[in-house]
Amino acid sequence: MKFNDLNGNHVLDAGEPGLAGWTIHLDGTESISGAAVHLTTITDSTGKFQFMNVTQGTYTLSEELQSGWLQTAPASGTIIVNVQTTTPYNGNNFGNFKLGEVRGMKWNDSDGNGIKGANENPLADWSINIKGTDTITGMAVDITKQTDANGNYAFANLTAGTYVISETLKSDWKQTAPNTGTHTVTLTSGAVLTGLDFGNMPKPPPIPRVPVPATSTIGVIVLIGMMMVTAIPVLRRKAK
Numbered sequence: 191m192k193f194n195d196l197n198g199n200h201v202l203d204a205g206e207p208g209l210a211g212w213t214i215h216l217d218g219t220e221s222i223s224g225a226a227v228h229l230t231t232i233t234d235s236t237g238k239f240q241f242m243n244v245t246q247g248t249y250t251l252s253e254e255l256q257s258g259w260l261q262t263a264p265a266s267g268t269i270i271v272n273v274q275t276t277t278p279y280n281g282n283n284f285g286n287f288k289l290g291e292v293r294g295m296k297w298n299d300s301d302g303n304g305i306k307g308a309n310e311n312p313l314a315d316w317s318i319n320i321k322g323t324d325t326i327t328g329m330a331v332d333i334t335k336q337t338d339a340n341g342n343y344a345f346a347n348l349t350a351g352t353y354v355i356s357e358t359l360k361s362d363w364k365q366t367a368p369n370t371g372t373h374t375v376t377l378t379s380g381a382v383l384t385g386l387d388f389g390n391m392p393k394p395p396p397i398p399r400v401p402v403p404a405t406s407t408i409g410v411i412v413l414i415g416m417m418m419v420t421a422i423p424v425l426r427r428k429a430k
């Protein structure tokens with residue numbers, strides 16, 4: 191059968207559905223007649239496929255990959271079946287993962303409440319970063335994109351894995367959303383995750399420095415120090 195490898199772990203897990211309407215090929219040579227065999231079938235509504243009346247021979251099963259999907263099983267891509275008996279050859283599974291996407295927007299949270307108000311404007315040209323590990327291939331993912339004129343960003347064609355989405359903070363701005371500073375997401379097959387937004391507000395101008403008053407603690411200590419320096423020689427003279 192052909193299954194939707196929701197968690198991208200290369201094996202058919204309980205609850206992972208079949209994929210209907212995918213083309214499967216069987217190609218090989220009949221060992222008795224030496225004739226070449228090229229058969230095609232389509233997976234049914236439950237993802238199952240079968241080739242009937244195949245005679246003795248060695249055949250290769252393969253799938254026609256569809257756009258936006260990755261094959262996760264079998265590791266070699268194809269399955270070799272050596273047909274010798276009339277016993278059905280079951281368990282020839284193809285697993286696939288539909289590439290996912292994450293999206294969000296960035297806005298000027300001018301009242302700093304962490305919520306996008308109707309009159310609050312998008313922020314263009316900010317860097318949004320996504321980092322994690324693609325668990326299907328084991329490759330590191332580290333991509334940066336700029337928000338567009340509407341403050342939007344999107345990372346498409348993501349495979350299975352857990353990813354952290356962050357922003358590159360600009361000076362004179364502070365972040366107001368999300369509370370945690372970043373969004374952490376786990377991608378399953380076909381997931382499109384939206385609303386991963388970032389809010390920022392301009393920092394208030396710095397408060398001017400107030401001069402230290404003359405009657406400060408430091409001033410008093412300095413005054414006491416000066417009095418002692420003056421008093422010590424007088425006291426020593428009296429002691430003599």
Ligand SMILES: [Ca+2]
Pocket residue numbers: 195196197198199200201202203206
């Ligand atoms: Ca799986």
Ligand SMILES: [Ca+2]
Pocket residue numbers: 299300301302303304305306307310
């Ligand atoms: Ca707001």
